[in-house]
Amino acid sequence: MARIGVFVCHCGENISATVDCGKVAETIGKLKHVVLSTEYKYMCSDPGQTLIKEAIKEHNLTGVVVSACSPRMHEPTFRKACAEGGLNPYLCEMANLREHCSWVHEKNELTTEKAIDIVRTQVEKVKLNSALQPIKVPVTKTAMVIGGGIAGIQAALDIANTGHKVVMIERSPSIGGHMSQLSETFPTLDCSQCILTPRMVEVAQHPNITLYTYAEVESVEGFIGNFTVKVRKKAKSLDEKLCTGCGLCTTKCPQKKIPNEFEQGMGMRPAIYIPFPQAVPNRPVIDREHCTYYIKGKCKICEIVCPTKAIRFDQPDEIIELQIGAIVAATGFDIKHADFFPEYGYGRYKDIIDGLQFERLASASGPTSGVIKRPSDGQIPKNIVFIACAGSRDPAKGIAYCSKICCMYTAKHAMLYKHKVHEGKAHVFYMDIRSGGKNYDEFVRRAIEEDHVNYIRGRVSTIYERNGKLIVKGVDTLLSSMPVEIEADMVVLATAGVANSGAEELAQKLHISYDSHKFFAEAHPKLKPVETNTAGIFLAGACQNPKDIPDSVSQASGSAVKVAALFSQNELTREPLVAVVNRMGPPLHSTCVGCFLCQAVCPYQAIEREDIKTRDGKVLKSLAKINEGLCQGCGTCVALCRSKSIDLHGYSNNQVYAEVVALLNEY
Amino acid sequence: MSDFEPKVVAFVCNWCTYAGADLTGTSRLKYASNVKIIRFPCTGRIDFMLLLKAFANGADGIIVSGCHPNDCHYTSGNFHAKRRWIMFKELMDFMGIDMNRVTFSWVSAAEGAKWAEVVNETVTRIREMGPYVSYKELVNKTIEEEVKNE
Numbered sequence A: 001m002a003r004i005g006v007f008v009c010h011c012g013e014n015i016s017a018t019v020d021c022g023k024v025a026e027t028i029g030k031l032k033h034v035v036l037s038t039e040y041k042y043m044c045s046d047p048g049q050t051l052i053k054e055a056i057k058e059h060n061l062t063g064v065v066v067s068a069c070s071p072r073m074h075e076p077t078f079r080k081a082c083a084e085g086g087l088n089p090y091l092c093e094m095a096n097l098r099e100h101c102s103w104v105h106e107k108n109e110l111t112t113e114k115a116i117d118i119v120r121t122q123v124e125k126v127k128l129n130s131a132l133q134p135i136k137v138p139v140t141k142t143a144m145v146i147g148g149g150i151a152g153i154q155a156a157l158d159i160a161n162t163g164h165k166v167v168m169i170e171r172s173p174s175i176g177g178h179m180s181q182l183s184e185t186f187p188t189l190d191c192s193q194c195i196l197t198p199r200m201v202e203v204a205q206h207p208n209i210t211l212y213t214y215a216e217v218e219s220v221e222g223f224i225g226n227f228t229v230k231v232r233k234k235a236k237s238l239d240e241k242l243c244t245g246c247g248l249c250t251t252k253c254p255q256k257k258i259p260n261e262f263e264q265g266m267g268m269r270p271a272i273y274i275p276f277p278q279a280v281p282n283r284p285v286i287d288r289e290h291c292t293y294y295i296k297g298k299c300k301i302c303e304i305v306c307p308t309k310a311i312r313f314d315q316p317d318e319i320i321e322l323q324i325g326a327i328v329a330a331t332g333f334d335i336k337h338a339d340f341f342p343e344y345g346y347g348r349y350k351d352i353i354d355g356l357q358f359e360r361l362a363s364a365s366g367p368t369s370g371v372i373k374r375p376s377d378g379q380i381p382k383n384i385v386f387i388a389c390a391g392s393r394d395p396a397k398g399i400a401y402c403s404k405i406c407c408m409y410t411a412k413h414a415m416l417y418k419h420k421v422h423e424g425k426a427h428v429f430y431m432d433i434r435s436g437g438k439n440y441d442e443f444v445r446r447a448i449e450e451d452h453v454n455y456i457r458g459r460v461s462t463i464y465e466r467n468g469k470l471i472v473k474g475v476d477t478l479l480s481s482m483p484v485e486i487e488a489d490m491v492v493l494a495t496a497g498v499a500n501s502g503a504e505e506l507a508q509k510l511h512i513s514y515d516s517h518k519f520f521a522e523a524h525p526k527l528k529p530v531e532t533n534t535a536g537i538f539l540a541g542a543c544q545n546p547k548d549i550p551d552s553v554s555q556a557s558g559s560a561v562k563v564a565a566l567f568s569q570n571e572l573t574r575e576p577l578v579a580v581v582n583r584m585g586p587p588l589h590s591t592c593v594g595c596f597l598c599q600a601v602c603p604y605q606a607i608e609r610e611d612i613k614t615r616d617g618k619v620l621k622s623l624a625k626i627n628e629g630l631c632q633g634c635g636t637c638v639a640l641c642r643s644k645s646i647d648l649h650g651y652s653n654n655q656v657y658a659e660v661v662a663l664l665n666e667y
Numbered sequence B: 001m002s003d004f005e006p007k008v009v010a011f012v013c014n015w016c017t018y019a020g021a022d023l024t025g026t027s028r029l030k031y032a033s034n035v036k037i038i039r040f041p042c043t044g045r046i047d048f049m050l051l052l053k054a055f056a057n058g059a060d061g062i063i064v065s066g067c068h069p070n071d072c073h074y075t076s077g078n079f080h081a082k083r084r085w086i087m088f089k090e091l092m093d094f095m096g097i098d099m100n101r102v103t104f105s106w107v108s109a110a111e112g113a114k115w116a117e118v119v120n121e122t123v124t125r126i127r128e129m130g131p132y133v134s135y136k137e138l139v140n141k142t143i144e145e146e147v148k149n150e
């Protein structure tokens, strides 16, 4: 026999001002199986909770309904109180009398009647609640960091320093990401390589970190604490144990005309190459797409010159399988290139370049050794135009968002140019200057006031070539939209930051959400910025949206803490509000007929196939089976199931039916 | 007819509309007290047979509401709900249930004001339509007949 206790809260006067709490308690007290119905000023206070704990013992309660505020607010509080009073916490329900009643209706009889209906509904529901035990799942204490940019590097080092194992997967031949391409960094103008390289080396040497470069995630299965990840190690065509990284092969390779990705196409590299001098690991890979041997079937010069005989032309891709407890996605971003802009000539003009190309020109290790020379003829530009918001904040181009970093790096670029070409003129076209951040606005001011960069507020409508000059036409909106025309030698576009290539495929493998621009989605825009909606998978860096280095690093450390917190437990406890497929004795075993339609709708791949077999292994019946670790309890399968064989703890068919009936009928 | 107080049941998901209705409360926006909410984890959990049960038990109107497309907490529950709803709507229509008695809408956790609008608009509409007895009678009659035939 059910013995239900009901506690009606006044919430100070928040509820009692419009709802007659006394009447609610009295009416509910007359319901069948309600052995206690009482009211109190603040149920969530200590004495209020004690009231529940004592009543559970005194009245031997089998269910509790706290009629107070929203369960989204205090359900955990009261479930905990019940547990402390000796009642299974899942035998406690809340009736929402505040947000859904007292706060939204006038003081009158109807409001009190509604309150009674709400409480009665929960009383009928709680009678059908079952005592549930939290689900315990083991935790594999190895993290995987996908992407070896600054965000991934920071996350990996932070996790590794808590004493846990980390596997880092980087798809290019070296870690470092975009930061390794930068010349100097705002707002301090310190050399990017100088602050980055030591961290890259630290990753490679850390005893807790295993680094796989030239590798990509092939598939992800499982759930928080228990992922199985398959990784494809692309063939480097090299025995890494034998290679000493002497680089002789890269100098002898006859195929030397491949656009160098690291230099943003402004230099050439051979088919066997180390992406940049400070690369980690400092070993070459063969780019099979461009290698003469793979194209024509002969060459093998690198094999001949290699002093340690490390070249392996027949090396296959290798698939390795790893057991992982938590994943940090840190796959970064990319930028739009000049060919995205019809108004600026679709990338036809050699001297219209993007921000990353300018970084390479300004970099001491770049193709021009840090001298700003324009690509067409190697001349030093005397007049240079920077265009901010190229593509960003432009719904017509499909990119309505602000790329956040461009205002700052444009100021940096203009400044670097002025530092290198003293007599040169730098102009910046901008929409607004967005320089929120520590010492950021001061930085932009320095560009304007000390380095005399000419900031023009307005958009550039078109650029065309005339007598070897790039004519930049725009307006100055601060001078009542006066047309402006500048004869430039070179133009730098601060193009929009966009999601990295392959982001969508990876998100689908990880089962995490992404937005319409294919940036990975956080679980909550304010309160869960590093979590994803898949438990155990976290975000770091520009894969979430374009961001600068300090933000990427902070977020990486944030996700590392989340991983460390997860790894501080040997077992995870999860809410047991999951789906179950009914089971019974033979010959039926279950009302499930094995149609597996539920498998197709489950967003978490939580539904497995279970074969009922005879002793000699003959399959009698195939049933759906819910993996408790994966099920998130959405209940989509429950509503879909044609034979009503699946039910959801906490929202069972019987419970919701009882609620509908109780809500509409007075007892 | 002026003293007719419609009974409206709202089937809502926990993550968007329930939270949105919480926000209506926190913002102290007032709406008709005729609506009572039943919480589901997700619209994907809503078995539309429950709508029939609600009508059979005397509901005059029903609201079904969850997260906007693409915002479902479980990524796709609302799409499945929407698909099933398109089928079920046809069926209900075929059965002679006046579909004007059902409101299907998306209310996010930030749309407290929208929730009040959805409720008020539905209650006003149902109030004009009057009490819904035909389905209840139909159900009761069939049961009575069945009992008689046994």
Ligand SMILES: Cc1cc2nc3c(=O)[nH]c(=O)nc-3n(C[C@H](O)[C@H](O)[C@H](O)COP(=O)(O)OP(=O)(O)OC[C@H]3O[C@@H](n4cnc5c(N)ncnc54)[C@H](O)[C@@H]3O)c2cc1C
Binding pocket: A146, A147, A148, A149, A150, A151, A152, A169, A170, A171, A172, A174, A175, A176, A177, A178, A179, A182, A184, A185, A186, A187, A215, A216, A217, A330, A331, A332, A333, A334, A335, A355, A356, A359, A405, A409, A412, A500, A501, A502, A506, A540, A541, A542, A543, A547, A548, A549, A550, A552
């Ligand atoms: C022109 C320009 C100038 C800038 N200047 C500054 C500055 O001065 N100061 C500043 O603070 N910020 C600056 N930034 C921003 C800075 O580049 C970023 O904040 C930083 O690079 C973000 O780091 P990340 O690790 O998130 O991404 P990334 O640097 O993009 O690194 C991502 C890594 O993940 C790898 N990866 C991608 N996909 C996969 C996959 N599927 N599997 C495995 N690996 C993958 C990539 O190969 C890469 O190594 C600038 C940006 C630009 C474009």
Ligand code: SF4
Binding pocket: A578, A579, A601, A602, A603, A604, A605, A606, A607, A626, A630, A631, A632, A633, A634, A635, A636, A637, A638, A648
């Ligand atoms: S309740 Fe949702 S998450 Fe759980 S098995 Fe069913 S469809 Fe999958």
Ligand code: FES
Binding pocket: B013, B014, B015, B016, B017, B041, B042, B043, B044, B066, B067, B071, B072, B073, B074, B075, B076, B077, B078
């Ligand atoms: S959680 Fe709101 S519709 Fe799925």
